[in-house]
Amino acid sequence: MNRVPARRPALSKRRRKGKHATPPVTARRTKAPAGSDELKVVGQRVPLFDACEKVTGAFKYASDIRLPGMLVGKILRSPHPYARILAMDVTKAQALPGVAAVLTPDDVPEGEWGERSFNYRGRVLNDKPRFAGDEIAAVAAVNEHVAEAALALIEIKWEVLPHVFGVMDAIKPDAPQVAPYGNVRSTVVEAGDLQKGFKKADLVVEHEAAMGNQSHAPLGRNACVVSWEGDQMTLWTGTQTPFPLRDELARILKLPQNRVRVIGMPTGSSNGLWWACNFQFIAAYLARKAGRPVKIELTQEEAMATVKRRETPTVWGKLGVKRDGTFVAMHVKHYFDNGAHGFKAYPFESVSDLWGRHRPAIRFEFYGVNTNTPNAGCMRGVGDLTISFCTEPLIDKAAAALGMDPLEIRLKNHIIAGDPIHSQKNIYKRFNVPFPGERLTSGAMDQCIKRGAAAFGWKDKWRGFGKPTAVNGNKVRAVGMACACHICGGRHLGSPSVIVKVNHDGSVNLLTGVGRMGQGVETTQAQIAAEELGVPLESITGTHADSGVCPWSPSTVGSVNAHQTGMVTRAAARDAKKQILALAGREMKVPPRELDIKDGWIYAKARPKKRIAFAEMTRKVHPEWLTPPYIIGRAAGNLPVGRIAKMFMAHFVEIELDVETGVSKLLKVVAVHDSGRIINPAVCENQVAGGVMIGGGFVLSENLVWDPKTGRVLNPNFADYKILNALDAPLLDISFAEVIDPVGPFGVKGIGEGATCPTPSAIGQAIYNAIGVRLNAPFTPERVLEAIKEQRTGGRAA
């Protein structure tokens, strides 16, 4: 009899068919494990742990939470891009029947709160709002209609201030200052002597690129529900960063961290949007003032126009190359729009190091600039997507001039395991810790390029730079490829901690502080724990993101979990295993070091037939405790100093561009990724597919637009802001390089963020090959047609 209950009836049938059925505790017919090192759980395409809840509708998001006596909170937003509130009269709003509380800037701290990764810095409510949509007051009422009516009754006397929208305007010394601490923050990643580097060059090329305004455009409404019990607060919200949110709430509310309980709910599609966001802070103060639970649920318009968007980039680059294609110097200036409340000096900048095989001199300058536009900050692929949108065409220009093809020049220059990583220097500087030097743990860009080219049929389709693959009437087919790399977490994000509880019946609770946004972390972390502990995956359930229950974790950003959190999950499972083997050793009269656990059996390595079922061992009454033992495995720790993992990827795309309409369609994408060992191929394929769609959408159709006079966002909805849909989705061929990272758990690296990075540049190259003009993104039909027209009339050189 199987005494470990199957978790989900709907899944049990399928899982019984699999290799990893839970061993029967009493029956002894099952073969003993062979004792090989073959992985049992890591590498398997197991279904998502929460798939059953998701397909039945039982899955819960923050918007589904309802508490007794709960009020509805609504936020009043600035109509002006930059203004000062001279007076605010809330008497009429407060007097409206059904209104429980009106919150104004006077009710919140003078000081600013700050998001841990610099995505927001500002007051909870702003008496000097910095963009049209900035939060200035809030109401808690019995329902939405009363709350909205109350907002309309708030009277404000304004002093409208001169504003600035464009990044290049905002860096001018006489520009309006958006924040009290100036508009511009900058950092530099550098190595070697740039001047000397360029002197060695046989060829120097330059390129400048700009991209549009990408919205995270989330599917799913996020909400924040707050309930106070005395001086203790519980907050439910969809967040990727439950612990950093908890920590900052506690700091600004002046509460001990253990009195702020953040229950991180699944976010829906987040892509970097739902971290610590200002509406969560408003909800906390509003509920305290109202004396009742409050729920603020953001509308689609609020989610798209006020929370955050991707930093809008303008990137200039210069590359020095030897005649044989060796890079000797690379200089890049990356300007990015922080919007009104972003506070970043640098994005993730792994691509600074990507082309460092021959130790070129590098200087990558980053300028984060505040403007009176909607908040801007991290979105999936941050930094490396926008940097490579300049460096990839830069490399293409050099290749074209040298008569090399795009694969050859990249294969010659990409970094490999052991190469130095300079982009980490900024991080150490930020923490005032001396830079220990960092080297790359593993890297298989060569595999990504070569395998991708083979799967794509690159040789047959490539006709040369600026040349289409085939022309059929109006329809031009063209191909493009691009590379990128990205981080797999990082020491600066903080040290994850994980608890593995083994219950008396042998079932296991896995506790982590990670955020849940559909990336499959609940499943993949359990796969790591099951593999290390030697138990069937079905015996594990997880509790994540609840700060009152789970141990601290860094923000779930920068593809941190598979590699960095996974390392700690494995260590916690190992700790539990050690304790169980100590007990089993006594029971079996075998030294613990001679025992191992696999497939739910504890066995002697030398004599696999001498064994006891895992769940039988955990049930045995401990002779001193007089209950079965309770095993708590735990670990906290960080990545090793001096070694850093990066993920690598190459994307190959085929497009069809209609020269009469200017419309480009993405037909096919071949993506090969080096993410180390793949924990769950199906999960990773979905992550890559999502990356391609986000990256592809960014350059093909997505662009958030605001009114040039008022700064109000004009298209915060899916009708006017077009994300790619089922008809736009290209054929996808996704595969993985064979790499076992020496640091990651079982050789695992990250995947989710980087998946977006190469697609935009690859499409950019394909557009160039189709029409012979390098365009800024998005490649809208208007822009494409204009370029074709200019080229035909000789107005612009190819």
Next chain:
Amino acid sequence: MKQTINLSVNGKDWPLEVEPHMALSECLREDLALTGVRISCNQGHCGACTVLLDGEPVNSCLTLAVDAVGKQITTIEGLARDGKLDPLQQAFIDHHGLQCGYCTPGMILSAKALLEENPHPTEPEIRESLAGNLCRCGSYQKIIQSIQAAGGETGGGA
């Protein structure tokens, strides 16, 4: 002024008192606690709130509750029968036709309507039928594979 209506949801009748302007999506979520009806854009663009009205997929955010009277309403909660998942639901699990899960109920219900009408759809037909259901996680490939697999299963079993 509230109206007294009867809604037939997932095979059961529910007496309800609703405002005449109440959207069906809100009514199902708030009054019947069927939170598998997801609301995202609330403007009929994203398809997350898709339910079946007499087997036809509709955006329940654009449908008035009072207009659903006399029709058979199916939400994602009504798809499993006698504790057994619909083949489509099982296929979405097995083939990873989902990530964050927000679009999933709408996707499955749109696919359900398609398969009822066309048990063996081609890939272009599947894509066409999902054009009103957005997935920001970009899981379309595996969603399509899930529907193809379920199409094969229901076709073979029928």
